[in-house]
Amino acid sequence: MSFSRNRHPIDRQRLQEKGMIVPGGPTTALLEEFRIVKREVLRKARENEQRDHATSAQRVLVCSPLPDEGKTFCATNLALAIAAEKDSEVLLVDADFAKPSVLSTLGLTSTGPGMMDALANPNIKVQDCVLATDVPGLWVLPAGNQSSTDSEFLSSNKTKTILDQLTAGAPHRMIIFDSPPALVASPAAELAKHVGQAIVVVRADKTGQSALEDALSLLSHCPDVKLILNGTNFSPSGRRFGSYYGYGS
Template sequence: MNQHTPIKGRGSLIERATEIYDFNAALRGRAAPAVDVPADLPPAPAPIAAAPAMQAPMTPAAPIVPPAYRAPDWTGPKQPIDRIALSEAGFIRPDGPVTAMSEEFRLLKRDLLSQLRDNKRGNRILVCSAHSGEGKSFCAINLALSLAAEKDREILLVDADFGKPGIPAKLGLEAGPGLMDALADPMITIEDCVIRTDIPSLSVLPAGQRSNNDTEYLASARTEQLLRRLTDGRPDRILIFDSPPLLAASPAAELASHAAIALLVVRADKTTESALRDAAGMLKGGAQVQLLLNAVRFRGGGRRFGSYYAKGDNQS
């Protein structure tokens, strides 16, 4: 027999040959074959981003609307009106009987209230005249007393005759700081100057300290600011100005530029036509001018207001 190298171990021929020739060692020394990647292969797709989580739609926040401005309440002193002085001076008595004069002012106020409705200049009425002694203060007070009888109105009677103020005295009130003081001094709060009377719907603003610059103060921007402070947000509040005579002092014409209606008082037995024309010509600035005839005497057969309400007369 030929001598052969002895084969140790068991297993298949392939396994034994691998062991003899150390084929595994050869395999361990070889690198893995390179794989050529064709250049025209499409690039690997980008990873798909995950869809964001669905969120509930957000309701936009409501805009913040500041509250509308409302003119403040009066904070000045409270004083009673002298009813006896009113009667002696021939004014309308707030709690008195119906008279011819009270009926005339009732008709007047109805017409004025209809004209003030939705007026862009607000509820401001200027009562003026060409000269002194023609009854402007008399008419301003009676108009204020008549309007104060309305159930849903608040009346502020403003003494704007800075040269010769007299509204508080005629009503039996003690005047204190007033409109001119508030115009001259920004530290003065105008509602503190208003006198509250014992007629719930009637208050009075005195003229204040006299100044040599009345017209200039009235022409300043502060005047309109103060007037708006008195009335804005209060459609039921009406301002009545008793002004100086148009042909005697310049503030009256300047006040007219802030009014919605200018009542030009004409005294039947005194005011001349030339004075009336001159006074009307000074009322510029947009106020609606109306004539108010004062001290007129009606003849028989005309209007006889007041007699209908006489005691003991029950015929209609």
């Protein structure tokens, strides 16, 4: 499936002010950290695809146990890092339907429909909701209009159909979902059923062990759950961003 080529400019000044990866900018410690993260994500995706021949291998869920732990920061930076790949492209999906923030993070505006509209309205094609950006290899799918039944729509059979459409004919396209925190909204647990990997963002000195364990339990439908430790000030290796751990089932 191909998307619109009408490119929307990313606000690079906004990204810089937020301390994020700036496309075309200098190499930073943050960029190097997300290069490490994306390399593991892409390696695992190719491994899963070769073994299982499943389209879910191209999908990655990014969430956190609780709010304000950095999930959108990590999801967006991971998407920007993958977009720089020569052999991959990426679709960043704002799946935080109650409190979407991907568009504002990137400095994008859209008055059109999004993922939830495509799920709720059979007359809306999901590919028509996708925004092209001026960053080569990066597309964005907005959350769409809010719904009090977002979890019910996600649990319907149409979800798999729409997600399969997003990667149809595009074997090198990765989909990154920025979902709501797992312990405060149900979409994360629903989306975990449709992805090959899930990344849980935990914040140093904030995320408690019990909250993390509860979040991992809710995401247990995903066969491969990893953690990103965000907001660290010290690492034995000298890295400034944090550490990357794996939980495999």
